[in-house]
Amino acid sequence: MTMRIVVLDDYQRVAREYGPFGSLGADVEVLHEHLADEDELADALRGADVVVAMRERTAFTASLFGKLPDLRLLVTTGMANAAIDLSAAAERGVTVTGTQMYGSTKSSNTTELTWALILAVRRHVVVEDRALRDGRWQTTVGVDLAGSTLGVLGLGRLGRQIARIGQAFDMRVIAWSQNLTAERAEEAGVTYVGKDQLFAESDVLTIHLKLSDRTKGLVGAAELGAMKPSSVLVNTSRGPIVDQGALIAALTARTIAGAGLDVYDEEPLPLGNPLRGAPNTVLLPHLGYVTEAGLRTMYEQVVEDIAAWRDGKPVRVLI
Numbered sequence: 504m505t506m507r508i509v510v511l512d513d514y515q516r517v518a519r520e521y522g523p524f525g526s527l528g529a530d531v532e533v534l535h536e537h538l539a540d541e542d543e544l545a546d547a548l549r550g551a552d553v554v555v556a557m558r559e560r561t562a563f564t565a566s567l568f569g570k571l572p573d574l575r576l577l578v579t580t581g582m583a584n585a586a587i588d589l590s591a592a593a594e595r596g597v598t599v600t601g602t603q604m605y606g607s608t609k610s611s612n613t614t615e616l617t618w619a620l621i622l623a624v625r626r627h628v629v630v631e632d633r634a635l636r637d638g639r640w641q642t643t644v645g646v647d648l649a650g651s652t653l654g655v656l657g658l659g660r661l662g663r664q665i666a667r668i669g670q671a672f673d674m675r676v677i678a679w680s681q682n683l684t685a686e687r688a689e690e691a692g693v694t695y696v697g698k699d700q701l702f703a704e705s706d707v708l709t710i711h712l713k714l715s716d717r718t719k720g721l722v723g724a725a726e727l728g729a730m731k732p733s734s735v736l737v738n739t740s741r742g743p744i745v746d747q748g749a750l751i752a753a754l755t756a757r758t759i760a761g762a763g764l765d766v767y768d769e770e771p772l773p774l775g776n777p778l779r780g781a782p783n784t785v786l787l788p789h790l791g792y793v794t795e796a797g798l799r800t801m802y803e804q805v806v807e808d809i810a811a812w813r814d815g816k817p818v819r820v821l822i
Contacts, residue, residue: 537561652674735762
């Protein structure tokens with residue numbers, strides 16, 4: 504019997520181009536629109552031996568696994584996916600595998616997008632683009648990065664890359680996270696500070712933490728209230744790390760100068776979400792990992808994962 508594969512959420516319609524699915528000799532269906540309703544999703548996936556999930560867009564819960572008796576392999580892009588109930592998968596005999604995310608080990612596509620947001624917010628790129636198209640000329644005053652303070656919340660691999668670029672812009676770079684030590688910060692050429700100092704002194708505060716019970720809501724009303732009215736917040740990590748209501752309140756009251764966001768509590772961001780109308784914001788649709796090299800790496804390894812599993816030698820298994 505021919506193996507049936509369903510690929511979810513290929514918004515850009517590149518899965519077949521970047522991944523050699525034809526080499527598998529399988530029945531491959533690619534879905535381009537997000538299916539949020541569990542029953543609708545189960546109907547679409549019924550009979551699939553293999554499902555490919557794009558990052559954390561789709562929650563694979565115990566309930567959903569129970570509706571997919573034919574599912575044997577779930578491949579997620581990335582090597583971690585908090586939206587998958589791995590215990591439920593194991594109970595149902597479903598193997599879960601992952602992929603790498605980056606086309607280059609030297610830098611991260613998310614790092615590059617973070618700096619695109621920082622520059623867009625600080626130099627009012629979107630506002631000036633719209634103004635020029637409307638016939639106006641020079642409507643804002645930008646803020647220099649040189650000499651200002653970059654605060655990095657989370658100094659892991661991405662945070663260190665962000666810090667190096669900040670240093671290249673002649674910024675003072677400070678950092679804090681629950682597990683960061685002064686010694687590790689010093690190794691990265693960064694000044695370790697306490698949490699309160701991080702929020703109080705940062706002109707640009709950028710978030711690079713994994714979402715967990717410990718980090719959910721870590722940036723709330725108190726933290727935003729400690730920031731300077733001239734400072735901006737950038738989040739390319741995970742939406743729930745920042746209390747959305749507190750952020751909207753701070754932006755509306757102009758107690759911070761702006762925000763650049765690529766991630767949200769609910770994705771795609773609903774049309775009625777008040778963030779869409781918040782002042783001084785640049786909003787992107789979770790593009791941090793969406794580059795040609797990144798997607799090509801993911802889809803090529805998706806096919807590798809499926810072929811290895813088919814041959815009885817699964818690779819990159821998530822436990």
